[in-house]
Amino acid sequence: MSSSSLVPAPIAQLPWRLILLVLLIAGFGILVQFSSAGGSLMPWALPQAVRFGAFLGMAILMSYVRPDSFKAFAFPAYAVVLLLLVLVEALGFVGGGAQRWLDLGVIRLQPSELMKPVVILAVARFYDLLPAGEIRRWTAIWPAAALIGLPAALVLLQPDLGTASMIGFGGLMVMFLAGLPLRLFLGGLAAVAVAIPVGLSFLHGYQRQRVTIFLDPEADPLGAGYHITQSKIAIGSGGLTGKGYLNGTQSHLDYLPEGHTDFVFATMAEEWGLIGGLFLIGCFFLVLLWGMRVALAARTRFARLTAAGLTGTIFFYVAINLMMVMGLAPVVGIPLPLFSYGGSAMLTVMLCLGALMAIDRDNRGERRRR
Amino acid sequence: MTETLQGLSFTRRALVLGGLQAGVAAILAGRMSWLSIAENERYKLLAESNRVQLMLVPPRRGWIVDRHGRPIAINRSDYRVDLIPDQVRDPERTIAALARLLALPPDEVERIREELARAAGYQPVPVAENLDFDKYAAVTIRLPELPGVAPQRGFSRFYPDGAAVGHLVGYVGTANKEEYEAAKNPLLITPGFKIGKEGLEQTMENRLRGKPGAKRLEVTARGKLVRELSTVSDRSGGILPLTIDAGLQSYAARRLGDESGSVVVLDCLTGDIVCMASMPAYDPNSFSDGIGINEWRMLSDDERRPLVNKALSSLYPPGSTLKPMVSMALLGAGVDPEDIVYCPGGYRLGNRTFKCLGRHGPMNMHRAIAKSCNTYFYSMTRRIGYDAVAVMARRLGLGAEYDLPVVSQSYGTVPDSEWKKRKYKQDWTQSDTLNAAIGQGYVLVNPLQLAVMAARIASGRDVAPRLIGRAHGPAAPLDLPPEHFERVRKAMWEVVNGNGTAGRSRLALDGIEMGGKTGTAQVRRITAGQRGQAGTPWKYRDHGLFVCFAPTANPRYAASVVIDHGLGGSRAAAPVAKDVLTYLFDRDQAMAALAGFEESWGGDISARMARDARRWLAAKSAAGPAPVA
Numbered sequence: 001m002s003s004s005s006l007v008p009a010p011i012a013q014l015p016w017r018l019i020l021l022v023l024l025i026a027g028f029g030i031l032v033q034f035s036s037a038g039g040s041l042m043p044w045a046l047p048q049a050v051r052f053g054a055f056l057g058m059a060i061l062m063s064y065v066r067p068d069s070f071k072a073f074a075f076p077a078y079a080v081v082l083l084l085l086v087l088v089e090a091l092g093f094v095g096g097g098a099q100r101w102l103d104l105g106v107i108r109l110q111p112s113e114l115m116k117p118v119v120i121l122a123v124a125r126f127y128d129l130l131p132a133g134e135i136r137r138w139t140a141i142w143p144a145a146a147l148i149g150l151p152a153a154l155v156l157l158q159p160d161l162g163t164a165s166m167i168g169f170g171g172l173m174v175m176f177l178a179g180l181p182l183r184l185f186l187g188g189l190a191a192v193a194v195a196i197p198v199g200l201s202f203l204h205g206y207q208r209q210r211v212t213i214f215l216d217p218e219a220d221p222l223g224a225g226y227h228i229t230q231s232k233i234a235i236g237s238g239g240l241t242g243k244g245y246l247n248g249t250q251s252h253l254d255y256l257p258e259g260h261t262d263f264v265f266a267t268m269a270e271e272w273g274l275i276g277g278l279f280l281i282g283c284f285f286l287v288l289l290w291g292m293r294v295a296l297a298a299r300t301r302f303a304r305l306t307a308a309g310l311t312g313t314i315f316f317y318v319a320i321n322l323m324m325v326m327g328l329a330p331v332v333g334i335p336l337p338l339f340s341y342g343g344s345a346m347l348t349v350m351l352c353l354g355a356l357m358a359i360d361r362d363n364r365g366e367r368r369r370r
Numbered sequence: 371m372t373e374t375l376q377g378l379s380f381t382r383r384a385l386v387l388g389g390l391q392a393g394v395a396a397i398l399a400g401r402m403s404w405l406s407i408a409e410n411e412r413y414k415l416l417a418e419s420n421r422v423q424l425m426l427v428p429p430r431r432g433w434i435v436d437r438h439g440r441p442i443a444i445n446r447s448d449y450r451v452d453l454i455p456d457q458v459r460d461p462e463r464t465i466a467a468l469a470r471l472l473a474l475p476p477d478e479v480e481r482i483r484e485e486l487a488r489a490a491g492y493q494p495v496p497v498a499e500n501l502d503f504d505k506y507a508a509v510t511i512r513l514p515e516l517p518g519v520a521p522q523r524g525f526s527r528f529y530p531d532g533a534a535v536g537h538l539v540g541y542v543g544t545a546n547k548e549e550y551e552a553a554k555n556p557l558l559i560t561p562g563f564k565i566g567k568e569g570l571e572q573t574m575e576n577r578l579r580g581k582p583g584a585k586r587l588e589v590t591a592r593g594k595l596v597r598e599l600s601t602v603s604d605r606s607g608g609i610l611p612l613t614i615d616a617g618l619q620s621y622a623a624r625r626l627g628d629e630s631g632s633v634v635v636l637d638c639l640t641g642d643i644v645c646m647a648s649m650p651a652y653d654p655n656s657f658s659d660g661i662g663i664n665e666w667r668m669l670s671d672d673e674r675r676p677l678v679n680k681a682l683s684s685l686y687p688p689g690s691t692l693k694p695m696v697s698m699a700l701l702g703a704g705v706d707p708e709d710i711v712y713c714p715g716g717y718r719l720g721n722r723t724f725k726c727l728g729r730h731g732p733m734n735m736h737r738a739i740a741k742s743c744n745t746y747f748y749s750m751t752r753r754i755g756y757d758a759v760a761v762m763a764r765r766l767g768l769g770a771e772y773d774l775p776v777v778s779q780s781y782g783t784v785p786d787s788e789w790k791k792r793k794y795k796q797d798w799t800q801s802d803t804l805n806a807a808i809g810q811g812y813v814l815v816n817p818l819q820l821a822v823m824a825a826r827i828a829s830g831r832d833v834a835p836r837l838i839g840r841a842h843g844p845a846a847p848l849d850l851p852p853e854h855f856e857r858v859r860k861a862m863w864e865v866v867n868g869n870g871t872a873g874r875s876r877l878a879l880d881g882i883e884m885g886g887k888t889g890t891a892q893v894r895r896i897t898a899g900q901r902g903q904a905g906t907p908w909k910y911r912d913h914g915l916f917v918c919f920a921p922t923a924n925p926r927y928a929a930s931v932v933i934d935h936g937l938g939g940s941r942a943a944a945p946v947a948k949d950v951l952t953y954l955f956d957r958d959q960a961m962a963a964l965a966g967f968e969e970s971w972g973g974d975i976s977a978r979m980a981r982d983a984r985r986w987l988a989a990k991s992a993a994g995p996a997p998v999a
Contacts, residue, residue: 132373173387179379233420236405236413249421254591270417274406278399285395292388296381301373308384319394326401 062354162332242273429580432607458518540569886918888939
């Protein structure tokens, strides 16, 4: 490398394009947390910054792990996280209330978050082990379906529809990339399209309302549609350039609920307008583009599937959250990765990025060896 | 399938997924552009309406003043407490604390609880008003522990003369549901805002109301006030100057004492109503604070009808007060005033005798008015026919509904043959003529009409009663011969100052004399010789009426006094008229007379009203617990 004279090789070899994007996204997020707290570092901006620094360091360290180590790690990790999920369920049952996390004293561990990347690894590992000729057989389907279905069902019991569907989507995507016959997916899609109206008709009135309110939030602006209505007001009132930093009224006067967590995008859009929104969407798109390139360049089948699957997980985070805040999807508690306040989602996404960087390093090492 | 094929398939499918992601990104970018560019105006407005709450500041109501600028209705600053629904954290605890601090009655607590449950946002719920400073302070110092409680200084209506002006000005009150539904004006449900409910307060509402101010408040979703963005100050309502003389109005009301009746005094040149008192009356101050159920019952059960403005809404047979007007008709029809009618104490029509009050002997017009001889008027009215008298009655203001800003006026009846045909499908009879000639039978008038009649006779001018503002000089003369008026006025002078029926009520003033005419109106047809006198129950007794003007030398004021069931005009009504007119010329003499009366009656109006209320309550509780609705 030409820059090796100025910068030590280990630093120059880091994927700076990605790190810059992540810094931009998270830095912007911290800026918005600062505004969301009424122009104060506490209680959100500073902890978020500290956490982000720690997780970024962790991801960079992860990038030195060889992808083959992930391979060996995939099934044991899956087993452990699944066990934790069962444990959470059991504790919740004993404690008499639903809960999603295990209190380990130091941190609160949310196993369902960890399951998002881990299920990708496990399914990718399964198809890695599967001989190429078996891919059109029944044996190519049911073990993967079980790997996905089991944790998804446990999370759904918590109940956490958002996370469960993300686990499902992530696993299915790896199955799709592994080369399962296309008709399975087209058939499945058709089946879902039929099942949704049928399923809705089985729901109670208020349950159905909660799912479908996003189609017409103004029908109940103070009740089920409140979140979406206020979020759309925040985004729409921002206009092209926004109301100016620290000048958002929807967030500062508490009209926007969850303005620093799930609906942080609306808080940002109110103050930074369409320009801020397109900038953020663009940054996320570039991160995903980077991820897909890593996947396409990966050497092994496991690395390919893992890289594409993890990129997909990040994509689902971003897509579901943004569709939710813009009133295109029902309100499910999915945060905007790196941008929303909170540790669990950030940890998950940083784990994904760490693994992606490891695969990227492996890809580049391969090129150098050639 | 080989590994190579699998790799190709992966690349293909990864590219499909990449395309999908690009597509979603494009959709999100498009959606966001739609929200923030195309729908920007709409959402900006919504964000503003979230952020900004408009709070109306009720305007101060315009004063009502008398002809000299003396206040009749003013605003007194008072203390009130409201609840801001959005800010109340624990409604039950807050209401309980307020009930204790302000000593709220249980039904009020229930009302507050209901209104608070229905209320939303920043629209305050009134808790209590007209608080004394101690209670206000007690709430104020506990504010930190009572979020959502808003003690405020406001204004309440005050009528210095109390019951004396009750019927005249009416009262104000909180708008009821129907009034709000009709107007849909948010001002009407703003705490502390009152609208006119009766009398001038109601009819002159637009002039008195003023323009509300407004505060634009920035509030959080939880209703916490962030700051005041801007304030538009209120514009208080216009001052309403009346033609009333507040001193005279108050004097007349007091002079009526415990009687049920009315006094109307007009400026007989301009028509200005300088006094229009009706007693007994309600105290508009207690109505404006919201009247209690007991007070309301006491008023509505009273046989002296304190809720009716008798000057406008009570109709009476005018009795002999009509005789000056009939005389005008006789003169107009060409009757020689010196023609003599012999009074043997009655008048025979067929086989029926119409009684006179005495055996007056030979009567000309002058003596007939002075002595109030029925026989003369029976005979003369028969000569010209009653229809000619009806025309004169209308020219002198009877049967008319005047153009006045009042809630209602009963205009009564001036009968004639056509009227009877229309109403009863019967022909006018000679006995109808005789009854009408002495102001009985079908004739019905209200006290204001009597005063207008007296004023037109006194000045010979076509005066119309006025209540608001200043007149532009005297009214135009009536198209009737001035010498007719002169003759009738002379006879009315005789009634009081000469050999007449009201000799006891002449004015004790140097150079100022009063002319008048007494009247006694039967309440029910009683067989001849048995009139409604002292022995009969109050409500069957005759009404006493008196019309008058002064000074006779150059008439300036005309008046009518009606005392319900007062037995007779000279006995009940004329003495009141005498004192009221005296007040206009010699205030001290009039007040001295009143002081004597009030001492014997047991105090002034408010003292006697308080006494009556205590008696009523005592009687009620003695009669056992009445079912309270």
